Amino acid sequence: MPQAPFNLVHLTDFHLFQARGASWRSFLNKRCLSYLSWRLHRGKINSPQMLSALLEFLPSLASDQVVVTGDLTHMGLPAECMRARRYLARIGPPDQVFVIPGNHDAMVASARKAWRDAWQAYLAADHHRQDSGRNSDAASYPAVRIRKGVALIGLSSARPTPPFSAAGRLGEDQRRRLAAILDQTGRQHLFRVLLIHHPIVRGQVRPRKSLRDAEALRTILHQYGAELVLHGHTHRHSHKDLPGPGAPIPVLGLPSSTADLANPDKKACVRVYTILPVKDGWRVEAHDHRLSSRGHGRPAHVTTAWSFGHTRPNIAP
Numbered sequence: 001m002p003q004a005p006f007n008l009v010h011l012t013d014f015h016l017f018q019a020r021g022a023s024w025r026s027f028l029n030k031r032c033l034s035y036l037s038w039r040l041h042r043g044k045i046n047s048p049q050m051l052s053a054l055l056e057f058l059p060s061l062a063s064d065q066v067v068v069t070g071d072l073t074h075m076g077l078p079a080e081c082m083r084a085r086r087y088l089a090r091i092g093p094p095d096q097v098f099v100i101p102g103n104h105d106a107m108v109a110s111a112r113k114a115w116r117d118a119w120q121a122y123l124a125a126d127h128h129r130q131d132s133g134r135n136s137d138a139a140s141y142p143a144v145r146i147r148k149g150v151a152l153i154g155l156s157s158a159r160p161t162p163p164f165s166a167a168g169r170l171g172e173d174q175r176r177r178l179a180a181i182l183d184q185t186g187r188q189h190l191f192r193v194l195l196i197h198h199p200i201v202r203g204q205v206r207p208r209k210s211l212r213d214a215e216a217l218r219t220i221l222h223q224y225g226a227e228l229v230l231h232g233h234t235h236r237h238s239h240k241d242l243p244g245p246g247a248p249i250p251v252l253g254l255p256s257s258t259a260d261l262a263n264p265d266k267k268a269c270v271r272v273y274t275i276l277p278v279k280d281g282w283r284v285e286a287h288d289h290r291l292s293s294r295g296h297g298r299p300a301h302v303t304t305a306w307s308f309g310h311t312r313p314n315i316a317p
């Protein structure tokens, strides 16, 4: 179990865009639709300035680990992946920053090599399987990091999909390994944090944006439990519960970390979960840090705090 407070920082969905320099052949696929969506819509919302301003908070947050839950890029272009890496380097060293991919990063099959190469150290688990990363994410996930009694379990739901689909899927192999990892880390009484790009509670997104095997994942969680699930993809705050073996499992999503919007539900935010050891379990406190202006000037911030109350290891009695 954690012996000391653990600060876990959550960021997500940077949607960094950089089309300049890419060959026109790069857009002879689904990317042309994402390019249009950027020009018509998302480019007016997502501003890297917001992320830069939020990162000014980071040194004051005393984070033990920062997690980024996918869609770091808008189209999975190599230049976007490198741009994301420069932001990751500002966030912290790879052993303190843990990244999983999102559907935008994996928009086309050829994008996989670009993000894996650019973020390799930030994607890395504590231990590499022999087949890690060889052919597909199905072979290299879940990726697990264990730090001070906290197990960070990264999943990859990112895979190329047809035009107009933003769906995700884990696949049977990844789910099978996840069940074994949850079982083992639960028995060790680690605080298990599941990281996944797509939301996993029914009805959170339309079918074309959903996790195809969410039902199978919920079944695994119901059997083996987890203490916390963090996701991206929805670009808004959400807090739902899923049934676990001993207690409900909190499932939380955040807005895009570059969203320059007035609506507090969708405005960029850094969240810090402080996992505090208490007798027989943990108490979790969350602090949200937002900019009070729209990404310009000094990042005077607004903090909101709330708590989950007490949690015992959420495993079968």
Ligand SMILES: [Fe+2]
Pocket (backbone or CB within 6 Å): 013, 015, 071, 102, 104, 232, 233, 234, 235
């Ligand atoms: Fe996204």
Ligand SMILES: [Fe+2]
Pocket (backbone or CB within 6 Å): 071, 102, 103, 104, 166, 197, 232, 233, 234
């Ligand atoms: Fe997404």
